[in-house]
Amino acid sequence: MFPPFNGLNMKNRYFRADTHRFCFLMSMKMLVLMGVVGGIALLLNGCSSQSGDKKVNGRIQVSYWEKWSGKERASMQQIVDDFNKSQDRIQVNMMMVSEIDRKTLVSIAGGDPPDLVGLWPHSIPPYADKNAIIPLDGYIKKAGIKEEDYLPVFWKMCLHQGKIYCLPSAPSCLVLHWNKDLFKKAGLDPERPPQTIKELNEYARKLTKRDKNGKIVQAGFLPNIPGWWNWSWGYWFGGKLWNGKDKITCNNPENVKSFEWVQGFSKEYGVNEVQAFASGFGNNFQSPQNPFLTGQVAMQMQGIWMNDLINTYAPKNFNWGCAPFPTDVPGLTGVTYVEADILCIPAGTKHPNEAFEFIRFVNTQKEMEKFSILQQRITPLSHVSDEFLAKHPHPYIKVFLDLVRSPNAFMSLDMSIWNEYTDEMSVAFDNAILMKDTPQGALDKTQVRVQKSLDRDLKRFERLGIVIMPAPPGR
Numbered sequence: 001m002f003p004p005f006n007g008l009n010m011k012n013r014y015f016r017a018d019t020h021r022f023c024f025l026m027s028m029k030m031l032v033l034m035g036v037v038g039g040i041a042l043l044l045n046g047c048s049s050q051s052g053d054k055k056v057n058g059r060i061q062v063s064y065w066e067k068w069s070g071k072e073r074a075s076m077q078q079i080v081d082d083f084n085k086s087q088d089r090i091q092v093n094m095m096m097v098s099e100i101d102r103k104t105l106v107s108i109a110g111g112d113p114p115d116l117v118g119l120w121p122h123s124i125p126p127y128a129d130k131n132a133i134i135p136l137d138g139y140i141k142k143a144g145i146k147e148e149d150y151l152p153v154f155w156k157m158c159l160h161q162g163k164i165y166c167l168p169s170a171p172s173c174l175v176l177h178w179n180k181d182l183f184k185k186a187g188l189d190p191e192r193p194p195q196t197i198k199e200l201n202e203y204a205r206k207l208t209k210r211d212k213n214g215k216i217v218q219a220g221f222l223p224n225i226p227g228w229w230n231w232s233w234g235y236w237f238g239g240k241l242w243n244g245k246d247k248i249t250c251n252n253p254e255n256v257k258s259f260e261w262v263q264g265f266s267k268e269y270g271v272n273e274v275q276a277f278a279s280g281f282g283n284n285f286q287s288p289q290n291p292f293l294t295g296q297v298a299m300q301m302q303g304i305w306m307n308d309l310i311n312t313y314a315p316k317n318f319n320w321g322c323a324p325f326p327t328d329v330p331g332l333t334g335v336t337y338v339e340a341d342i343l344c345i346p347a348g349t350k351h352p353n354e355a356f357e358f359i360r361f362v363n364t365q366k367e368m369e370k371f372s373i374l375q376q377r378i379t380p381l382s383h384v385s386d387e388f389l390a391k392h393p394h395p396y397i398k399v400f401l402d403l404v405r406s407p408n409a410f411m412s413l414d415m416s417i418w419n420e421y422t423d424e425m426s427v428a429f430d431n432a433i434l435m436k437d438t439p440q441g442a443l444d445k446t447q448v449r450v451q452k453s454l455d456r457d458l459k460r461f462e463r464l465g466i467v468i469m470p471a472p473p474g475r
Contacts, residue, residue, distance in 0.1 A: 059091040062354050066118040067100040067341075071308070072170075075374035076118075082370075083361045090354045092116070104346060108132050113346035116355040118169065121157045121342055122412040122419065128160045129416050129461075133344045135163040139356040145363070153338050153409045154380035156472040160414055167363050168380040169371070171340035172303040173403050174229065175396075176200075176326070180319040182207055182218075182298040193299075193321065197236065197261065197328040200299070207298040208269065216269060216277040219291075221299040223262045224278045224433055226285060229301070231425030232337050233258040235410055238329040241421070242413060244471040246458055248451045250425065251443040257328070259432045259439030271435045288313040301325050303339070307394045308376050322396045324403055334406025338474075340380060378404060407473075414471035417453045424450050 054061060066076060073096055080092050095114075097103055101123060107113040119127070127133045147155050150168075158166045180190035186206040194200035200221060207220030219225070223233065234241065239254030249255070266274050281291050286309060291297040293314040310318055327335050343359045345352050361367055365381055369388040372379045376393055378400045389397065403409060412418055428442035437445075461468055 056091060059089060060351055060354050062090055062092045062116060062351050062358065063114040064092050064094045064116040064118075064355075064358070065097040065100060065104065065114040066094055067097060068118070069096055072375060075371060076169075078374060079362055079367055079371050080358075082367060083358055086361070090357060092358050105132060108346050108348055111348060113348050115345070115349045115351045116358060117344055117346055118341055119166070119344055120412075121166075121340060124158075124160050124165050124342070124344075125414055125418065126416045127344070128163070128165050132347055133165055134347055134349075134352060135165055136167070136345070136356065136359075137164050139353075139360075140164055140167075143356075143360050145360070149382060150380055151382050151404055153404055153411065153474060154340060156474055157338070157340060157411050158342065159472055159475075161469050166342035166344045167359050168340040169343050169362055170375050170377045171338065171372075171380045171404065172305065172377055173336040173338045173400055173409065174301050174303055175322045175324060175336065175399055175403065176299060177292065177302050177306055177320060177322045178299045179292070179295060179297075180321055182295060186220075186298075190319070191321070193323040194326050196326050200326050201261075201264075203299065204265075205268075210273075214270070214273065216273050218295070219277060219297050222265055222274060222278060222297070224274070224429075225281075225291065225297055225300060226302070227278070229337060230429035231422045232410075233262060233429075235337070235408075236325060236327045236332075236335050237261070238327075238332055241425075242415070242454075242471075244414075244473075244475070245468060246454065248421075248447055248454055250421075250428075250450065251440065251447040256439050256443055259429070259443060261328070262429065263432045263435065263439055266433050266435055271433075275434065285309075286313075293318065304377055304394060304397075304400050307396075311393075322399055324399070332408065334403055334408045336403045336406065336409050338404055338409045338411050380404075410474045412475070414475040415454065416457055417450070420453055421450050 064080070066073065068076060073094075077094060080094050084091055100117065100119065104113065104117050104119070105127075124133070128135075145167075154168050154171060157168065158164050176193055178193050183190040183203075186203075188203060188206060194203050204220030207218065208216065209218040211217050224230070231241070234250070234252075234255035234257075237254045237258040239249075239252055239258060241250050241255070242248050281289065284290055288294070290309060290313060292300045292302070292306075293310065306322070310320065324334060324336065327333065343362065345355045345359075349355060362371065363381075365379075365383065365385065368379050368381055369385060371377075373388065373392055378397065379388065384401065394400070413421065415421070424446045428437075428446040431437040431442040432439050436442075458468065
């Protein structure tokens with residue numbers, strides 16, 4: 001699940017972003033300064049892998065750190081159990097670890113990493129550039145895994161500088177969700193979602209309601225709800241965020257147009273009203289108070305996990321649909337942000353062969369489809385069985401599977417400064433929607449700051465004699 005940056009809770013959002021960046025950078029520095037090991041046990045907070053070379057009942061013990069809790073953890077535990085039952089040489093032991101990015105880096109710096117860790121694609125460039133995770137190419141070749149076994153977007157997601165550093169476990173992508181009953185009440189066809197950004201704006205007007213004091217009580221659509229992917233809007237306007245190698249492009253005309261669209265909601269509905277409405281929901285995404293589930297928001301961009309939330313928290317007979325999010329460019333279709341949880345092997349593990357054996361098991365068609373059904377996700381594999389489609393609990397699973405095959409699907413950028421870039425884009429987004437700056441001005445400032453950071457990284461690689469390969473399309 002993605003981290004909940006709900007609404008415009010500005011103070012909390014900046015605190016979380018700054019804290020995340022500070023902890024990540026400090027951990028990276030610890031990795032470089034390998035001698036700084038004092039206090040590592042305290043930082044790990046009891047998360048030592050403790051795997052050693054010990055065998056229990058004749059089995060090699062493989063430590064696996066994962067970030068999930070609740071249903072997500074339980075679903076992976078079923079796959080772990082399947083693996084442990086499938087052979088008698090290896091025992092995988094999964095542990096739920098909070099702040100997994102930071103603690104994994106600290107464990108590597110301290111010489112006691114887990115054998116296997118579940119991370120995100122944006123973790124790969126900084127980890128790989130610091131040799132904190134090992135490339136899997138040799139293992140993949142030996143196992144007979146081929147590029148064509150995966151949908152192109154997921155294979156590219158695992159690539160960094162021409163090497164494979166991970167394999168996917170729980171993929172998703174973003175689509176438009178809409179409330180069909182609210183559409184019907186507003187005189188809209190409940191089976192026809194907006195096909196263009198212009199139509200989305202028109203639908204939003206018809207679906208927005210105010211009380212007698214002008215306060216928004218129902219929003220048709222607001223781009224700052226939930227506010228998790230504020231950096232991404234330019235893609236639906238034909239924009240890109242870099243050239244794939246050395247130039248940041250966040251202030252290109254398409255991205256500026258997307259932020260003009262974002263700012264247009266504040267101009268039309270009132271900046272204070274938009275801010276007050278969005279900030280009133282707090283951290284209630286996984287609850288019955290989720291504004292989409294309560295009918296306070298009629299349209300929202302979200303991921304495949306919404307079906308599980310609707311089944312868990314929505315009122316009975318909640319009537320909804322999902323479809324590709326509309327674009328602003330004629331002929332531009334199938335635009336979606338694609339994410340996934342991934343499985344990596346940290347550098348310095350005692351059991352890399354056994355860890356990869358489990359990764360390979362997860363990525364077999366049988367286990368991946370079982371896991372994807374349990375987590376209500378899509379499969380990253382190119383072949384999908386009829387049984388998977390028939391058993392999958394999501395009523396719109398085909399929408400997601402079709403979108404991730406689109407050539408216009410995009411991912412997090414293949415750069416070490418990605419966390420910094422998204423933080424800067426969030427600042428620009430907030431300045432635009434709060435009317436503190438023009439879209440052009442906000443993105444021009446971001447362009448300068450992020451380009452400086454990228455130039456700094458590129459100079460560092462040049463000093464180290466590292467030749468930077470262009471990122472694959474979509475990254």
